[in-house]
Amino acid sequence: MNIRALFTIHELRNRILFTLFILMCFRFGATIPIPGVNLKALNDYFAQLQQTGGGNSVINYLDFFAGGAFSRFSIFMLGVVPYISTSIIMQLLVVVLPALKKLQEEGGRKRIQRITRYATVGVSFVQSFIVTQYSRSIPDAVTLPFFWFAVLAMVTVTTGTMLLIWMGEQINLRGIGNGISLIIFAGIIAQMPRAVYVLFQEIQRGLLSPLYLILIVVLFSLVVALVIIEQRGQRKIPIYYAKRIVNRKMYGAQNVYIPFRINPSGVIPVIFASSLLTFPLQIFQGVSNSGSIFSRLSYILRPTGLLYNILFVVLIVFFAYFYTQVTLNPIEIAKNIRENGGTVPGIRSDKIEEYFFRVLNRIILPGALFLSFIAIMPTLAQVFFEFPPEVAFVLGGTSLLILVGVDLDLMSQIEASLKTHHQQSLGKATAKPRRI
Numbered sequence: 390m391n392i393r394a395l396f397t398i399h400e401l402r403n404r405i406l407f408t409l410f411i412l413m414c415f416r417f418g419a420t421i422p423i424p425g426v427n428l429k430a431l432n433d434y435f436a437q438l439q440q441t442g443g444g445n446s447v448i449n450y451l452d453f454f455a456g457g458a459f460s461r462f463s464i465f466m467l468g469v470v471p472y473i474s475t476s477i478i479m480q481l482l483v484v485v486l487p488a489l490k491k492l493q494e495e496g497g498r499k500r501i502q503r504i505t506r507y508a509t510v511g512v513s514f515v516q517s518f519i520v521t522q523y524s525r526s527i528p529d530a531v532t533l534p535f536f537w538f539a540v541l542a543m544v545t546v547t548t549g550t551m552l553l554i555w556m557g558e559q560i561n562l563r564g565i566g567n568g569i570s571l572i573i574f575a576g577i578i579a580q581m582p583r584a585v586y587v588l589f590q591e592i593q594r595g596l597l598s599p600l601y602l603i604l605i606v607v608l609f610s611l612v613v614a615l616v617i618i619e620q621r622g623q624r625k626i627p628i629y630y631a632k633r634i635v636n637r638k639m640y641g642a643q644n645v646y647i648p649f650r651i652n653p654s655g656v657i658p659v660i661f662a663s664s665l666l667t668f669p670l671q672i673f674q675g676v677s678n679s680g681s682i683f684s685r686l687s688y689i690l691r692p693t694g695l696l697y698n699i700l701f702v703v704l705i706v707f708f709a710y711f712y713t714q715v716t717l718n719p720i721e722i723a724k725n726i727r728e729n730g731g732t733v734p735g736i737r738s739d740k741i742e743e744y745f746f747r748v749l750n751r752i753i754l755p756g757a758l759f760l761s762f763i764a765i766m767p768t769l770a771q772v773f774f775e776f777p778p779e780v781a782f783v784l785g786g787t788s789l790l791i792l793v794g795v796d797l798d799l800m801s802q803i804e805a806s807l808k809t810h811h812q813q814s815l816g817k818a819t820a821k822p823r824r825i
Contacts, residue, residue: 456576
C-alpha cells in the first residue's frame, strides 16, 4: 500500500481523518462517568477485584466489549452490545417471520433498520437498569438517592449507546471502514497498554514466570498469522461463459472464478456469539445476591466455565452458517450464472445450487471450528496458565480475531479506494488535451 497516497488524495485523507476524529470522541466519552457516581469508590472496588480475582471474569468480559467503559461507569459503558444483540434478534426474526422477510425483499431494509434502532432503545433501558442494580453491591458508589440515580443512569447510558450507534453510522457514511466494528476495535486497542502493564507487574511480583512472556509473544504471533491465513483463504469455483452476442457484438468466451472464502462471515460470528452471551451475564451479575439462583446462574455461565464455552462454540458455528446464508445466497449466484450463459465445469446446470451448498458446507465448518478454537484461547490461557483475566481477554483470541479481521477489512477498503482514485486520475489524464 502506498502510504503517501493516503495523505495526497484529498477525499481519502478527509475520510481517514474523520474516522480518527469519531474514534477520539468515543474514547473521550468512555472517560465521562454517569452523573451521581463516586469515582473513588468505583476505582477502589475494581482495584480490589483485580487484586483478589473475585468475580472479575464476568466484569472483565463486560468491560472488554465496552472498551474499558464499564469499570468506569461511563456514559458509553454498554458500548454497542445492545445494538448488536438487537440486530441478531431482528435477523433471526426476518428468517422466521414471513411478514418481515417479505418486507425486506420488497425494499423495506430501511424500515427494518428503523425498527432495530427502536428496539435497541428498549434493550438499552433494560441493560442500564441492570447496571443500576449492580451498583448497589458497590459500597458508596452512588452519591444520589437511588431512585433518581436509576432514572438518570438509564437515560444517560441509553443515550450514550444510541450516540455510539450514530457515530458508527457516520463513519460508514463519511469515514472509512465499518463504524460499529471500528468502535469495538478502538476499545480493544485502548486496553492493550494496561494489559501489557499488568502482565509485567505479575512477572515482577513473581506470580508469573518470565517464560510466559515468551510464550505470549509466540502465541500472539502464531494466532495473528493463522487468522490472516484463514481470513484470506479461498475456494475458487471456476465458471465458464460461452460466446454470446449482445447488441450485435460478439463477446468471446471467458473463464472466471467465484471465490468462496473459508470464513465468509469474518469475525461476525464471534462478535454475535459474545454479545448474545453477554446479555444474560449482565442480567445475572446485576441482580444476583449471595446464595440466590441468579448468583448460581452467574457462576455457571461465567466466561471461564465449561458450559459457557460450550455455548460459545455452538453459537459461533451457528452464526457462521446463518450469516453466510444471509449474505451469500447460492441460489441467487447460480441463477445469475445461468442467466448469463455460464456453467460450472463438470456440474449440470440444474445442479449448480446443490454443488454450491455442498462446497459451502465443507468449508464453513472447518472455518467456524477454527474461529471457535481461537475465541476460547483466552479461557484456556487463564485456566491452565493462570494468566490475569484482563491480560487473557485483551491479548487473547477473541480480541486478536476482531483486531485482525477489522484491520484486514479496513485495508481492503483503503486499497479499493486507492485503485478507484488511480483509475479516475488516469481517466482525467487521458481526457485532458495535451499542450504543444
